[in-house]
Amino acid sequence: MKMLIEGLRGLGRETQAILTRLGFIARFFVALIRRTPESFVRASLTLREIYFSGVLSLAIILVSGLFIGMVLALQGYDILSTYGAGDSLGVLVALSLLRELGPVVAALLFAGRAGSAITAEIGLMKATEQLDAMDMMAVDPISRVAAPRFWGGMISMPLLAAMFSAAAILGAYAIAVPLIGMDSGAFWGNMQAAVDVRVDILNSIVKSLVFGTLVLLIAVFEGYDAKPTAEGVSSATTKTVVYSSLAILAADFILTIFMFRGV
Amino acid sequence: MSEITSDIANLTDVSFGYDESRLILDGISMSFPRGKVIAIMGGSGCGKTTILRLLAGQVTPRLGEVDFNGRSVARLSKKELYAMRRQIGFLFQFGALFSDLSVFENVAFPIREHLNLPEEMIRDLVLMKLNAVGLRGAASLFTNELSGGMARRVALARAIALDPLLMLYDEPFTGLDPISLGVVGQLIRQLNDALGTTSVLVTHDVVESLKIVDYVYFIGKGCVLASGTPEEISHTTDPFVKQFIHGEPDGPVPLHMKAPELSADFFGGAHA
């Protein structure tokens, strides 16, 4: 009986701790959003962050996209042609990329490449008292450090996701038409007939915006909240990758229910 | 009224603790007269740095008043607090230079953030500040190319960029070789007199700081244990201050942490 009460009490404490942390993140998010205008008035700060989160992620995004598209084409054609539906390969590739793989995989790669870098950078600035120094110089670290990284990433993310999907579809085309010998007209024609601009492409962009918000909020927050030591920064970087991957997959499930059920 | 004009900052009966149970400062009062260099000394973890944070408004006292230039720091809004901090220079223990900016941009940072000046004027100002710390030649270097002493001096140049009324130094002498140490010490004194600011330094380097300061506070157990000019301090009879100045391992601050009798710890288990 005593153990049960102890257990319940522990559970209560845990729940309270998690809720407190969520509340803290929410407050941080509000603070971040309220400093939005400053990141755009001083565009050079945000441009710099687009360079770091977007341009530097370009290579990994394009190469991964190309390979995923090629693999999808090879596997998809094998299975579809068993049922005599090889001509629908373009449909399979385009829909799976636009609806799921494009936004999700691009966001996962983004979390690993840009999210972890943002956390490490902000965490290091905290550990070496650079954030404190800024605060002491009457410069708000959230508007000078956190907000430009957030908005730079928010601009990069949907563009990266679109490039990922485009690279993958081109990769699939490169396998399907010259290599497998599919008819180019059937590949594009069936694809165009099945892909709806509003349902598929617009939702794809919405998904990548939602994932971008999650990854960047987690990355910036974990950096800001890191213990100011070497271990603290490294564990915060790990947390960013783990938490944002989980958040992306969970959010994807929820968004898919709202966007594509019954379509 | 005369108090307000002669002192740039005051602590009045200030109590502070980071958590509920333990008070780091317990009803401490200090005053910092204009134009002077004042040292705060005490053992590690006795709340020295906390005093600097209180003065800069980074933390607010649980009880008592902190005032700067005649205004209570705790009652300032965020905007007013930032306005106040423009008049305060803060030198961090390890410099806290921005690692993604060059030496020049580091010193230019507060100027660019707060003053809307043309580029040539910023250049002149930055080079002037760097010249004051003897590092004009290092303007184009990056922070990872600097030695510890140089980094400290660049940080000093950055801290004085906006000509502050009050300079706060957090352990300015830690980790420096004897030459750099002398250089930084001299710089603190010279800059204070040249710019007409007030300097507060937190340190445990007795020898170096007694050479340059006008007044010393010794703190411990949350309050001021002793204070006076360097002259008075070096002739003090206070056992704690004596132990601190001469670096004696045992005295009022015991070598051993409180523990059971040695014999009990070693043989207690076997006897039981």
Place this chain on the structure above:
Amino acid sequence: MKRATIDLWVGIFVVLGLVALLFLALQVGNLASVGREAKTYRIEAHFDNIGGLKPRAPVKAAGVVVGRVEQIRFDPKLYEAVAVMNINEKYSFTTDTLASVLTSGLLGEVYIGLDVGGSEEMLVNGSVLPRTQTQSAVVLEKLIGQFFLRESTASSGGK
């Protein structure tokens, strides 16, 4: 890194991103045809059974896509399925047009096929094709069931 270099790269990055979006919209999603699709008229067709027909399925005449299924619902009074279709304004069909639910291949996509009749009058926005003018989906399970029923009655009659 110089400001100008960063700006240049960011510029290239944003242009590449927009090109990718444009590619998705035009080449993959065929956005251009959406504009044309905007001018449509709506007709309804009543079916006994629509089988696997889904919203957004194509409506074809002589194999050419002329419109899309907008909505599918069940009429609780007539106990019939109603498919609402948007037909491109460029094409008009006679009022005695026959609509059937068809499947391309054995397992391919389900669509509505239109076969034009000989009437003088044309379908307009809001026209309804009653059940007599439609052909329901061929439901495989029913076919197989009927086949076995006939087989068993034939063999029992033979004895």
